[in-house]
Amino acid sequence: MRVVLAEDHFLLRDGLIRLLGAFGHEVVAAVDNGPDLLAALTTHRPDVAVVDVRLPPTFADEGLRAALAARRDLPALPVLLLSQYVEPLYARELLADGAGAVGYVLKDRVSNGAEFMSTIRCVADGGTVMDPEVVTKLLSSKDRDQGVGSLTPREREVLAALAEGRSNAGIAEALFITEKAVAKHIGNIFPKLGLHACDSDNRRVLAVLAYLER
């Protein structure tokens, strides 16, 4: 895959280039600030962009803004945002266009190379990946909610995995249960939350996140 990388810390940028190279991906541009990122995205049109949220010159959410701006011109351009913190408000903004092909994860996740690569792959394929922490935050705020409150602990785990963007197979693997059991749990969860079950993984994630943010 052709990747555009935006990261202002030299060590991390270097590490990511090597990591991506090791898994056979080509970094077509590596930039360290917001304006350069926007330019790189529109000229290279990469298969996926890996972007740090906080970038110069403002050291605020420059990366997020550049990614959103690029996606306005190039809809559904796959973007994976990395950050030292995850903020549900930013997740909402990323998901707002409903086009999918976005990811928003903690920088920590980079330390597990294989999983990080599968995250990148999922985003490039048009999927939606949210960091478990976003999901945890939203879930914990819904403790008193009738829908979420009525879920069993196992169903909550499945819901969290679902919101992170995992497929049925992925959920089965993470929770050490069979795919059939996953399908059964999902069949229980959706009616409890008053959501319509849908086939595409991506739309499923969006429905769950929209519910959690309500």
Next chain:
Amino acid sequence: MGGIAVVETTGGGVFADGMRGLGRSLRLWGLGIRATVMSLLVSLVLFSLPGVGLLLVPAVVGGVRRVANRQRELAGAWSGRPIPVPYAPKPADEGFLSRCRWIAHDTQTWRDWLWVTLDPIVGVALAFLPIGLILSGFWGMGLAFFGPELSAEWDGLWFDFIPVEGPTTAMLAGVLGLLHLPLALWLAPRTVRAHGAWTRRLLAPSETARMADRIEHLSVTRSDAVDTQMAEIRRIERDLHDGAQARLVAMGMTLDAAEHLLDSNPEAVRSLLIEARKSSSKALEELRDLVRGIHPPVLADRGLADAVRALAMVSPLTAEVTVDLPGRPELPVESAVYFAVSEILANAAKHSGGDRVWLDLRYDHGMLRVGITDDGRGGADISRGTGLRGIERRLATFDGVLAVSSPLNGPTMVTMEIPCVLSSPKTTSC
């Protein structure tokens, strides 16, 4: 005399104004008489000071203050500009000597004394002027009927500038007396205003007293701010020491052990490395939480409005946010307000028992106003919760205030007001 509940404004016609003015003059005159009595008492105490008078000082000063306070209340209500009560707060010690010291050290005591001495002349005269005009007006009108006889009996009689000698001059005196009435009506509101100015001059806190108050307030809030900051630094230090720092030390040891086992037991090394990675992510997690507690990234990135929206998003209550801010407040104000809102929201979720909360942020006339209302059971009390007290203290550093209205059965409404300036909205790159 009854209390003044609301600010009375002038309205109605000239006649209504005049009548109201006359009513007020009467009340002021009554108060003037009270002041005169107090003035006599003060003189009595002063002249017998070495003897029994000294013992009466607190009682007499108390009496003077009561009359003066009533005077302030009226002048404040009638002018629409309240006159603050300038006395220093009562000492906790109820002993005679400490009360005397409290009285003597208050500069307003001496201004009160000057006032109570002069008011029987200045205040009473001002208050009596319109009343006197009316009375003399009636006298003049009476003269129209029995003037000539009275004049003959008293060997000549004057009314204002008219010598009453026969029926014609008596008639003139009557007309002039009648003219006194509208003059009194015209004059009354003016003398009441003049009386108010006189009261304000001596009974409003002096510039020095206001300065002293301000300095007192500033030193209290400054020491609060320093204490709060120190406590914060201590907390951060402790969190780092017990958290991330300890984890990094453990990680170093784990890696060291792994290094030693590298040749002999590769399987053990593998589990040690997994442990080290877990330690590192745990340390990162703790650092993240710590930074959130110091200065949340969303506040730094986006400012108060979005930071409050982000708080609302993760609140267990269904929150509705309305924001009307044309720019960003200074960073310290933003941060103080953010943490205050965060704490109040957490309180609402924990204690109110409600399901919904409304947040309202707006800015007008140099004031940032934040309103937080929930539909819970109410009964929150600022004097009981240490949390609300703490917020109040932290806002006081910015001359901000906190008000809580929380009747039983709700709703609870917390309002904050902080004077500040807004910077113009930052232009962004996209």
